[in-house]
Amino acid sequence: MSDSSAPAAGTTPAAPVSLTAAQRRAVAELLRVSPVADELGRRFAAAGHELHLVGGSVRDALLGRLGNDLDFCTDAHPDETLRIVKGWAEAIWETGREFGTIGVQRDGLRLEITTFRAESYDRVTRNPVVRYGTNLVEDLERRDFTINAMAVSLPDHRFTDPYGGLADLAGRLIRTPGTPQESFGDDPLRMLRAARFAAQLRFAVAPPVRAAMTAMAADLDRITAERIRDEFTKLLCGVDPITGLRLLVDTGLAERFLPEFTGLRLEIDEHAQHKDVYEHTLIVVSNAVRLEDDGCDFVLRMAALMHDVGKPATKAVGPDGRVSFHHHEVVGARLTKQRMKDLRYPKDIIGQVVALVALHLRFYGYGRGEWTDSAVRRYVADAGDLLPRLHKLTRSDVTTRNRRKARQLAEDYDALEERITRLRAEEDLARVRPDLDGNAIMELLGVPPGPVVGRAWKHLKELRLERGPLSRDEAEAELLRWAREQGITD
Template sequence: MSEASAPHAADRRELTAAQRNAVAELLRVSPVADELGHRFVRAGHELHLVGGSVRDALLGRLGDDLDFCTDAHPDETLRILKGWAESIWETGREFGTIGAQRDGLQLEITTFRAESYDQVSRNPVVVYGTSLDEDLKRRDFTINAMAVSLPEHRFTDPHGGLDDLSAKVIRTPSTPGESFGDDPLRMLRAARFAAQLRFAVHPDVHTAMTEMAADLDRITAERIRDEFTKLLCGADPITGLRLLVDTGLAERFLPELTGLKLEIDEHAQHKDVYEHTLTVVENAVSYEEEGCDFILRMAALLHDAGKPATKAVGSDGRVSFHHHEVVGARLTKARMKAMRYPKEVTAKVTALVALHLRFYGYGRGEWTDSAVRRYVADAGDLLPRLHKLTRSDCTTRNRRKAAQLAADYDALEDRIARIAAEEDLARVRPDLDGNAIMELLGVPPGPVVGRAWKHLKEQRLEHGPLDRDAAEAELLRWARAEGLIE
């Protein structure tokens, strides 16, 4: 960090006093924490608000989930909570954590830990610690290694977390090599916090992330998936994504992102596909109406994943990526499966990647009403996201071209709305249902009914709604052509 960007010492002292007062005030207006602290003290134990709860309180955004640590073991914590908590759960007991609820707050109380890690899987092996300082030293980052003791509100910050919070820097309590050696997932967590908090990683942390990136291979796909999802849903996912690529971490679990750096986008010659992709993600975030739409963000991230495999240079020197949406959909499905995303989430992201290029033929005036119906039918309930993804994909600096693309998509949406008002496009169905098909053809349930239904749906997409007589006539015509009736 340059001297110009670092806060003066006097500023830090002033900020520290203000932040400490903020913590005390937050705890004062939230008596649950103090009540719990008194119960632990009366039982002869310590209780400290710790980790993300202290960090978020200092940032002025303390939520409804509070994290505590204590010298009491789980059995003792359960005895203290009994009769006071409205509900108690023990799902984290093997890690020394007991959960509880009180006055709408979710509380997690964890016994002091001094973890060691299995040197093969890097999964934590829980060993109970004996002091607050020991517990704080094992935590991932200094901004998560602060505590407020209860009920006296004593602030503990042995690793300078408050200064790092003020400077917006992510640093480790011990050396980065030691911290990441204990748990390589912390490297991904550093990128995640950079995305969530808009913080910068300390140069030493960045160096260790780069040198130790291969250690991430020892972490399970599920743990990587969960951290990456939080990163992509952060307030500033671009910062996190850049960190993953620059340090080599992306190559360990999302190589498609790194692979985009060398590909030139034929629609935007001023930037490569990697930069274009980050811009599309940023645009997609701007279209969200409330909270994170992970499916939209992931589709934006992977929409051009097929370009490296489809790159071709013509005799005129022009670069093309024909059918990259097809290849990209296949790569997206395989990558999300490897990362253990749920099938339904994977299917939606894959469908958006496959459909994201469909619109680009519209502006030439070649689309019939049938083409519009198929666009809507193929998108299904993903249509609102497809609208946002397609608009996000326009990153050209050519103002005239950008304005034309926006106008073309406005026209398409207007046309969809007009046809939808006439035909109920949200539920495109054949004009005869299965029962009517069986009755008219005199056939039992089976493959013939399915084939007939599919044919009538195609007619519905091609020509719009048919009245009952026309639909029956078309079904009989098809059945004769198929040799099903004379």
């Protein structure tokens, strides 16, 4: 492999960087797909066209984290690409054809082949005016960051790095091929992508890039909610979401789509008044990440991020000067629901996050010995399938520096979990149901399906939560008593 470092017109070439033995092995790892990639490269070469592996595929191979989705670029136009892959690809999709992209599947790999691009933008929307390019270096120049502007040509495996991506990869730096102002002006979503890569890769953002993100944050308003949601989700699921979140707040980007989070910086935390709520929240997110079982739990991380967003609206200072945030979990749940709806998250995900935010304070007070078995049953019933996440969120919310207090809270929650385990052994807490089902209620009361059955069912469930399991005779007697009080039976 040889390096190619010819810069595009008007740019300053980076100093040539030689691949180390380890990096060469990483590119060789990229070519574990060579039976497919080289074969495809030979097909394009036979048709008189170029083919290059580009972008994230090359970056991830150099980082030792290559996946099965590979990106290629070519001088062939979509119709020519279709002719080349026809009969070779196991599946073909053309959903990106208007942007020059043809999708292909082969031997378990998903390949996207895009014609060289040199598009321009209208600076109003994110949609590019597609103009096909004529060479590889021009195509690489239009990419978001230098670490994504490297290529491996096929089938000869020539390495091309005109903008110093390899050096930036080694230096763990996020930088743009051209000026960041031009790059972000073309596509403001790239500002969010810079923060996302900082979270995913633990890379630093170059000062000029950071300055442009700050100056141009308002341009993010041009981007659709769905695209912002997708980038933000990837950021929050990064290995270091705290770095990404701080970058969003410090540059003003968070204010454009998550203003509730930025507003936390000015509030005092009720549990540890030496910290503001913003810093407390970042610690809670970090704690939640450490408690995850297997990979990113977005619902848990998002609940940790939003659990205190109701505090600014509920802040009060008492006569003694003490700060309180009464019912901030209720307000926070409402704000979280609206914000996630605005970002177009699925309803089931919104419901889970909102429920956790609403429940996150329920545990406090348990250590005073005020909880009956009924209260424990309600805690489990209200949490439902979210109980394991609620355990983690509640434990993550303990950020006090007072070791004695932290130890006491941990012991209290240990005691609650042990109590839940004991009650589960005695009762089926995972499925708290009335002791009579709908059919039994209708038969005993002599009523048809309808609202009366629903009311009776809810009454019996409340009894079940309050008193635990009832025998059949006890349940029937309680139902008949309730029906008489309601005037349903004589």
